[in-house]
Amino acid sequence: MPTVNPAPPPDGLAAFNALDAGEAEAELLTCCASRAFARRVAAARPYPDADRLAAAARAAVRELDWTDVLEALAAHPRIGQAPGAQDTGREAAWSRREQSGVGAAGPELLEGLAEGNRAYERRFGHVYLVCATGLSAEELLERLTRRLGNDEETERDVVRTELAAITRLRLARLLGTTPAPEGTP
Structure with a gap:
């Protein structure tokens, strides 16, 4: 009897929708390390398209x-402090990629980021989180400095x-797609 190769597994959204609940939650935790987030988004599957998944996640x-936000923040490295060599998972690779604008920063700017991170953590009690993709070290430090002036409620938002x-x-x-423009529902 000839050997029949099984059909290749689905990719992208179809593969995500086909995962069992535990596997879907594990995948979602690589995007946002809150268990409540992962449970909620996984439970709402199947999603008809990536935009609906993105809207549900938002x-x-x-x-x-x-x-739950603090749980998610605990998985993020400080800005300017890339994940350590022992951090080899997908999230660590994504963090390095997201913070690539810090790579060319000189020691003075890196020290400014480190000091700003410490001041932020003293003021708010958690890591400074910013979507660093596409931002230079100077822009990241400027945003950090500006946000130190926020009150607790504003900063949480x-x-x-x-x-x-x-x-x-x-x-x-995760899906192998291009994200929709910011502000798209």
Whole structure:
């Protein structure tokens, strides 16, 4: 009897929709490390298209309890401090890629980022989170410095917005698609 090669597995959104709940949650945790986020987005499958998945993810991030946001923040390295050599997973690679604008920064600018990170963590009690993709070290430091002036409520809203933007980009990478322009539902 001839050997029949099985059909290749589906890719992108079809593959994501076909995962069992645990596998889908594990994939989603690479995009946003909140278990509540992963459960909510996985439970709403199947998604008819990537834009609907992105909209569901954005809504899920925006509606997270603050403790769930803090859980997600714990998975992010400080800006200017790339993941360590032991961090070899997909999230670490994505973080390095997202922070690539810091790579050309001189020691003075890197020290400014390190000091800004410390000041931010003292003020707000968590890592400074920014969607760093496409930003230079100078832009990242300027945003950090500006955000140090925010009150707690304003900063929490900014953090949710940044987390949603990062999650959107990572979901697109997960699916092998190009993310829709910012602001697309």
